[in-house]
Amino acid sequence: QVNPKLVIIMETELWPNLINALHQRQIPLVIANARLSARSAAGYKKIGGFMRDMLRRITLIAAQNQEDGDRFIELGLKRSQLAVTGSLKFDISVTPELAARAVTLRRQWAPRRPVWIATSTHDGEETILLEAHRKLLEKHPDL
Numbered sequence: 001q002v003n004p005k006l007v008i009i010m011e012t013e014l015w016p017n018l019i020n021a022l023h024q025r026q027i028p029l030v031i032a033n034a035r036l037s038a039r040s041a042a043g044y045k046k047i048g049g050f051m052r053d054m055l056r057r058i059t060l061i062a063a064q065n066q067e068d069g070d071r072f073i074e075l076g077l078k079r080s081q082l083a084v085t086g087s088l089k090f091d092i093s094v095t096p097e098l099a100a101r102a103v104t105l106r107r108q109w110a111p112r113r114p115v116w117i118a119t120s121t122h123d124g125e126e127t128i129l130l131e132a133h134r135k136l137l138e139k140h141p142d143l
Helices: 016-024 038-045 048-055 066-074 096-109 125-139
Strands: 007-010 029-034 060-063 082-084
Touching: 016 029, 016 048, 038 048, 038 066, 060 066, 066 082
Parallel strands: 007 029, 029 060, 060 082
Antiparallel strands: none
């Protein structure tokens, strides 16, 4: 059985059943790196009361920018539930301390094994990545 103390969801995932279940179990929910397009907000406005109630069950929405944050507010999120934090992908700066910590973790997790990561892919890129992975396996079978 899973009993989290906190759930963090990234970007655009608003799952009503999950949000309701977490609320009922009194488990805080944070939507990190949140974004909400004007188009999605317009769609959500059609179910305004439902959205307001759902949004108010979220502990914190950390929006990528003020425009996204304002859209959440317009849908019923309380200002006290909103923080505009910037984009975790593009606005982060890597300090020397953070870089050193990354090296330490890399040495702990896979000291002798090559690792490569593909994140935030778009439609069609997975096929290209799988082919690249296949070619890498020819030279690095322990990848």
